Amino acid sequence: MAVEPAPTTAFGPFRVSVDAARAADYAREIGGAPPAEGYAPLCYPAVWFSLPEIRAAISDACLAADSVPVHESQGFAFVAPLRIGENFDLTVQMRRDAAPPRLVIDALVATPEGLPRARIETMLRLVPRQSVQKGASA
Amino acid sequence: MSGAALPAPGDTVPEVELGPFDAADLTRYAAASGDDNPLHLDDALATSVGLAAPPVHGMKLLAAFEPMLAAWRDDLVLTSLSGKFVVPILRGETAVLSARVLRASEQEGVFLRLLARGPSRAPAIIGEATLRQRRSKGGG
Numbered sequence: 173m174a175v176e177p178a179p180t181t182a183f184g185p186f187r188v189s190v191d192a193a194r195a196a197d198y199a200r201e202i203g204g205a206p207p208a209e210g211y212a213p214l215c216y217p218a219v220w221f222s223l224p225e226i227r228a229a230i231s232d233a234c235l236a237a238d239s240v241p242v243h244e245s246q247g248f249a250f251v252a253p254l255r256i257g258e259n260f261d262l263t264v265q266m267r268r269d270a271a272p273p274r275l276v277i278d279a280l281v282a283t284p285e286g287l288p289r290a291r292i293e294t295m296l297r298l299v300p301r302q303s304v305q306k307g308a309s310a
Numbered sequence: 311m312s313g314a315a316l317p318a319p320g321d322t323v324p325e326v327e328l329g330p331f332d333a334a335d336l337t338r339y340a341a342a343s344g345d346d347n348p349l350h351l352d353d354a355l356a357t358s359v360g361l362a363a364p365p366v367h368g369m370k371l372l373a374a375f376e377p378m379l380a381a382w383r384d385d386l387v388l389t390s391l392s393g394k395f396v397v398p399i400l401r402g403e404t405a406v407l408s409a410r411v412l413r414a415s416e417q418e419g420v421f422l423r424l425l426a427r428g429p430s431r432a433p434a435i436i437g438e439a440t441l442r443q444r445r446s447k448g449g450g
Contacts, residue, residue, distance in 0.1 A: 197342040201335075202370060203328060204377030214388050215373035222344025240349055240359055243368045247392030293392070299359050 179268070181229065185261035187284075188220050192256045211253040217281055217292055218246075220262050226277075229266055230296065233275050239298035244274060247293040259284055273298040314385050316443075317420055321411040323382045328374055329404035331366045336401060339370045365398035371405055371426050371435055378407055379422075379439060386420060386441035393437030399428045409439065416443070 190212040199206055199213050207213060221227070234241050254260065260281050267276045274297045281290040329335075333351070340346045345367055348355050356364040372393040379388055399405045406427050414420040424437035 194342070198373075199377075201339045201342040202373035202377065203326075204374075204380070213373065214376050214391055215369060218369050218373075219342075219344045222346075240355065241347060242349070242359070243395050245392070245394040246369060246372055247390070249390040249392075253387070301358050 181266045183225055183229065183264040183266065185263045185282075186220070186223055186225070187259055188223075188262045188281075189259045190216060190254050190256045194219060195256055207256060210256050212256055214248055214250065214253070216254065217248070217262075217279070217290060220279075221277075221294070223262075226264055230275060230277075233266075233268055234298060237273055237298045237300070239273065239300050241275065241296040242299045244295040244297040245293070246295075248290060250290045251287075252289055254281070254289060260289060261286075314383075316414040316416065317383065317411045319411050319413050323378060323409035323422070326374070326378045326407045327404055328371070328407065329366075329399070330402050331399070331404075333364075333401060336364060336366060336370075339367050343367070343369065345369065361398060361400060363400040363402060365400055366403075366405070368393070368395035368398075368435065371399060371407070372437060375407060375409065375424055375437065375439060379409065379441060382409075383441065385444055387444045388439060389419065389442050390440040391424075391437065392439075393424060393426075393435040395435055396433050397428065397430070399426070399434050403429050405434060419443075 195207045195212045195216055198216050204213060230241060261284060262279060262281055264279045269276060274295055277294040279292040282288050336350050350364050350367055376388055408425045409422045412421050412423050419440045419442040422439045424439055425433055426435035428434045
């Protein structure tokens with residue numbers, strides 16, 4: 173049986189920036205000192221996944237599958253650190269895999285001039301609400 | 311090259327113990343990160359997927375490797391970080407973070423294996439990080 177390629181949905185680019193107060197809050201909650209030298213914590217771009225369009229897409233996928241999103245893996249790779257106050261463009265691609273059911277989210281952070289600064293890879297396992305799943309962390 | 315020598319394969323980073331995490335910790339992280347997935351905050355939902363308590367956000371733990379590594383070698387800067395969330399750390403539990411150098415070179419940087427363990431000592435996160443020598447002030 174032929175396997176259909178999983179459809180990919182693209183979002184953005186979204187104009188985002190590193191907010192100083194939020195970066196300080198984030199640093200505190202991960203056990204770090206306030207951002208040094210004016211740079212955001214490396215994992216700070218995770219906060220941009222709460223943008224309404226991205227949040228809605230994740231929520232819709234979970235509702236369609238009657239599932240709870242469970243964070244399976246996460247990766248960040250930087251060309252250069254993100255300076256507080258600078259603007260960036262965030263582009264997101266989201267793919268739904270069927271077996272096992274998961275959302276694969278690839279995001280690219282670039283300068284407004286188009287220079288890549290960071291790549292973010294997120295995998296969310298879609299766990300059916302009634303199932304017992306002890307093998308993953310959220 | 312500037313300053314101290316690169317770490318050597320086999321070198322270890324001093325372990326860091328985090329937690330125990332309470333509901334307020336998870337609520338504050340949810341607010342700071344925007345990750346308000348109710349699985350982390352709702353006991354009934356956690357139970358519905360077979361967990362005894364809400365899990366600590368995996369990102370809260372993975373991100374905690376950054377200050378740990380910065381405290382170890384402030385002449386190196388973190389350029390990549392990734393992790394697979396294997397077994398959840400639950401509310402009320404502690405986590406121990408550890409890291410070991412797998413390889414290091416001036417060209418490719420310092421590559422580390424990361425591990426977060428919970429009370430059972432089973433791996434909660436298996437990850438990787440790359441550090442590079444810090445450039446002159448203002449560089450990355």
